[in-house]
Amino acid sequence: MEHDKPFSYGKIFVIGSGFFALTLIWTFYNAYMPLILGDFIESRAIRGAIMGLDNLLAVVLIPIIGAWSDKVDTKIGNRLPFIVVGMPLAAIFFILIPFGASVALWLLLIVDIIFLLAMTIYRAPVIALMPDHTPTEKRSTANGIINLMGGVGAIIALFGLSSLYGMDRSYPFIVAGLFLFFSFVLLYFTVDRRPPYVGTSQEELEEVQASKSFFKGLGKLKNPEFRGHLFVLIAIFLYFIGYAGVEAQFTVYAVEYLNMEESAAGFTLGFFSLAFVIFAIPAGLLGSKIGKAPIMLIGLIILPLIFIAIPFLPILNSSLPGINQVLLLQIVLFTGGIAWALINVQAYPLVADLGGKSKIGFFTGLYYLFSMASSIVAPGFLGLLMDVFAHPALFFGASASFFIAFFFLRKGSIIIQSKKELPLTNEIR
Template sequence: MKQHMPFSYGKIFAIGSGFFALMLIWTFYNAYMPLILGDYIESRAIRGAIMGLDNLLAVLLIPIIGAWSDKVDTKLGNRLPFLVVGMPIAALFFILIPYGAAVTLWVLLVVDIIFLLAMTIYRAPVIALMPDHTPPDKRSTANGIINFMGGIGALVALFGLSTLYGIDRSYPFIIAGLLLFLAFMLLYFVVDRRPPYVDSSKEDLEEVKATQSFFHGLGKLKKPEFRGHLFILIAIFIYFIGYAGLEAQFTVYAVEYLNMEESTAGFTLGFFSLAFVIFAIPAGLLGSKLGKAPTMLIGLVLLPIIFVSIPFLPSISTVAPSINQVLLLQIVLFIGGIAWSFINVQAYPLVSDLGGKNKIGYFTGLYYLFSMASSIVAPGMLGLLMDIFSHPSLFYGASVTFLIAFYFLRKGSLIVRQQHNNNSFSA
């Protein structure tokens, strides 16, 4: 009887508010935390290593907490207890980040670590709310809504909060923290304590499967029949190093090398995200027409060309760049966001298709494992290149990762296609 409850778009949008706040916080944090750390730490590599901490916590703890939230049973249900603990604490300590930064580095780091732990506590449970409240046949639609709201959150962070940052450093942290708390209040009063589809959602929660893939199935990739699959996953790991590193270090490049205002740097990065949101659906349609791997390969060729051109754009690194110079950089980043949509929109569907219907969960877990693991090392790795070879090496290093990924993706997709053809012939 419970399984036949009507599907509520209102609840999905309410749940989407949690993902909106999540992406709002993470996007702003990734753009501006390296600049705040720069008040105390000159090395881009060390700042990048600190930025990788959230991804390390994600890989280690999110699958455990997600699995825990599957099993726990309280008066508030199984997901809400994690939201009750994580979201208010994360909101409070996010607000405290600029105030901690005004005291000492150690106070800032303590505030930052508590904030990261709180975010990790609620991340998997809040994502799990969508399948808990959605029948399996509606989950693609609901996931589109959730990801759309997450994309809006990222745009609000880079365009709206960046503007506030230029007025007062504390303002965007206060606003974002309050929005996170409001999202918590909405979720607390809207979501079901005993959602109707919780049993079927346990098998579909994507990020939680990363641990299961690591401990129970990673060894399978060593087998010859999985060689092509492994190459594709390696490609994803490598190009995410370029993407995540650029996301974390771009504002450092813009502020320290181009002498941009900090608020303008984040606003400029927003054009990359804006293009991705606008072209996500067209990129998906292109992937349906040309194929997922060929579309990704096009993006992996275009993006390095775009990135390598950025250090050669007309700019003046001794004084603040002019409006026209900033506009040109924004246009180039917008074009880069289009190329990124060719890559990222296809990646998860490509990986989830590798094992057929019976192994979607297994390869979903591997996708999240490889993509999140790369984000641990990416900010520090590209930051080290900036320390050794100067700031423009950020774009050169990112470009190299995309070209290496091109090689592995092309080789892996050819092997998988050949295996599929052989199996079809045998059948």
């Protein structure tokens, strides 16, 4: 019986260390790679397009690698071969990024592409380790532990590694690369070669879900009965454009427009992530009590208002010289992180509920497809707005995406509720 098989929370924490290192590196990469590229490329749009490359590789390659790791059989199991190749390679080439940048753009791009490919090789297998080692009834708890460790990784990246960046550009890359390599060693000597619960873990991978939805059922959304569902998914696509664009271009705005130190820019962005981690659980409780869609709609009004205010902070600072501009920006971003928690914590459960129990996998895939597709185009699109209209256009463009998403989510929720397909909300006016 399943409950007689071995299970260890210690192993879950070790597996979580892989997600910790992955999130640590991605968060730092997203914040600082645009600044490094800025040494060679003036256009924010081109830099943003390069930043979208990792998401493109994820959508295209990770489902293939995930499926491959389900089927391969070696002496060290089916996940570890990919982890053995991907994690050390990613660690080495992440460390090499600042050194490549000190030589030439072509070398930086070669190092970057190899790093992105290495991250793609191991991501699906390392995430699949959790369901491989966890019985179904404990996966929610285990997933909570792993996501918490990921959140801690993001905070350390923006607070800790940003401080190191101010000392020497290469230090945070070296430290993060060593974190990744240490996590690899822990995983290699801890995880089971023949995990007890392997078999269904492939269904847990977001990129696999996205790929399946694209190839098997995206056309269904054209049907009239799915009109409300389509509107909800379009809303998710739109607001992720705003979020992913700001995540990738904020440090560019802070350094090039506000003349902040590069390390201070990443540190300041950390307040957004910190607020999200702190308020994720309260936001989830609010969604359970009031309704997922109403809480998301509140967030979709508050967050763009906060973003619109950011370009006016320098004006406020000049009229009130006693105000610390950086501190004020950190407070505003912290408030924005609370609003983002109201939106993002509800989003996946809302979409997973759309199809009822029989279609959870299908709608899970659609959620990841729409959210990841926006992350491919967002950095380049908002970067283009910055090129054409100046740096503050980043926040005006992001705000517009949230406001438009508000109307799509509201309309979609009303349509679904009017058909009595699903009690999406307790109350929508």
